[in-house]
Amino acid sequence: MDPEPEPRPPLTALVGVALVSAAAIATQIALTRIYAITLWHHFAYLVVGLALLGFGVAGAWLASRGGAVLPDEGEPTAVLARRARYAAVASLLALLLSMVIRPNALMLLRDAGVAFSLAAMVVLSTVPFVGAGAVIGTALAVWPARAGRVYAADLVGGGLGALVVAFGIGTLGAIGIVGGCALAFALAGVLFDGGRRWRPGAVTFLGLSLVVLLALADEDDWILPAPTKELSLVHRPQLGIDAVEHRAWTPHGRIDVLGEVVGPPLVAGEVGHFEPRWRVRIVTQDGAAPTTMHGVDADPRELTFLPRSTTAVAWVVRGVPFATPESDEGARVLVIGVGGGVDVMLALAHGAARVDGVEINPAILELTTSRYADFVGHFADS
Structure with a gap:
């Protein structure tokens, strides 16, 4: 059978x-x-x-x-x-x-x-x-x-x-x-x-x-950043200190935007005393790797600290002065990792004819193109 x-x-x-x-x-x-x-x-x-x-x-x-x-x-x-x-x-x-x-x-x-x-x-x-x-x-x-x-x-x-x-x-x-x-x-x-x-x-x-x-x-x-990460230095919810005003998740990670502060610029290589003080928002990715958004009213040329930053070295080498008017003869710039937009602002403030930005994290991109577009002067529309 x-x-x-x-x-x-x-x-x-x-x-x-x-x-x-x-x-x-x-x-x-x-x-x-x-x-x-x-x-x-x-x-x-x-x-x-x-x-x-x-x-x-x-x-x-x-x-x-x-x-x-x-x-x-x-x-x-x-x-x-x-x-x-x-x-x-x-x-x-x-x-x-x-x-x-x-x-x-x-x-x-x-x-x-x-x-x-x-x-x-x-x-x-x-x-x-x-x-x-x-x-x-x-x-x-x-x-x-x-x-x-x-x-x-x-x-x-x-x-x-x-x-x-x-x-x-x-x-x-x-x-x-x-x-x-x-x-x-x-x-x-x-x-x-x-x-x-x-x-x-x-x-x-x-x-x-x-x-x-x-x-x-x-x-x-449940989810707190490691104690050695930058976010944990200012965001202590277990102590009642909530410094985060916006948070977003993507498959690439979590971003946290800290509340606006007024103080020295936060880019790279700035030293000494700066006047005036600047409006700054810090953005962390997975609690670390901070990038910054700097507030402007309309024009990146308002950020007069930019030419004194180490990020401006390419423009110094090219001999392009800060606050150069935009023209068709200006540089064509590719920014890999837009972050808070400082490198894009730097290029625009040096008269770049075209700036293309690449950013893998859509939550980061949404900050400067939508949620905080007013804060950064709508540079993405330039």
Whole structure:
């Protein structure tokens, strides 16, 4: 007698696998953005290893069970649903807990406590990937003859998860992405059950939704820049000092715009006492790499400190005086990394005929072309 053909995975289960895969990829990307702020950029690459570690741990756990991937009495979809719910709760709680551990990573070789704290962050940050690996690995083991379908759902979900982060992080922020991924795990649990036992999944989903909403109330409760970053010197929300007036997320990172101050120019190489004082807004990227926007009424030539900056060396070498009127014979300038616009203003103030600016971060570009266009004198319209 021919063996009975293996049942196909239901469509709801394949959608559940896709959701879990999307959540895993989106969590991984969100963690790179969070680590870049809280630990410094080079630690963001650690997340790639954490994902591999988590999947490996899950695979080792499933392999250690031999043929007993499922409990003896377990129905495949019910077991998948339960493991997805566990992954939802564990991943959200573990990641939120990891964010309240705030080691000074640059003291790693000087303070044993920092090493312990980083190790704790690593363990906690691995939890979502252990959960995702357990669910997807279980699905592959349950339907081995249909592994191609399961794997296809895994790949499609991963691609969609990356797209969600690319287009959604500007609205949700990294915390919102992390919370949304936990909800995706929980929703996958509901789909695995196929609506037959919806109460546990619904309760998990609603409970996590409440936690996510509370976590989204104030991002500064969870994501603070490393203590050695420039932003942490002036922005201390835990002490009631809120210096940030605008914040934006992109896949490239988070920008923070500090409130306007009046003081010396902040470009590069300026020394001594300057009169008059200038209106300045500082912009940080992931809490560091500050760039500045300088306020003008209409014309970059108002910034009389520009020719005394080291950034003006190219114009000194060319022999072009400051405040040269714009003309068709002026230089054609390419500025790579527009930032706060000082280099663009410098070119315009030296009579450049054309200035092309390149900026990879759309949130930075939006500052000088829209939100703070009045502050910088609409130089982007020149």
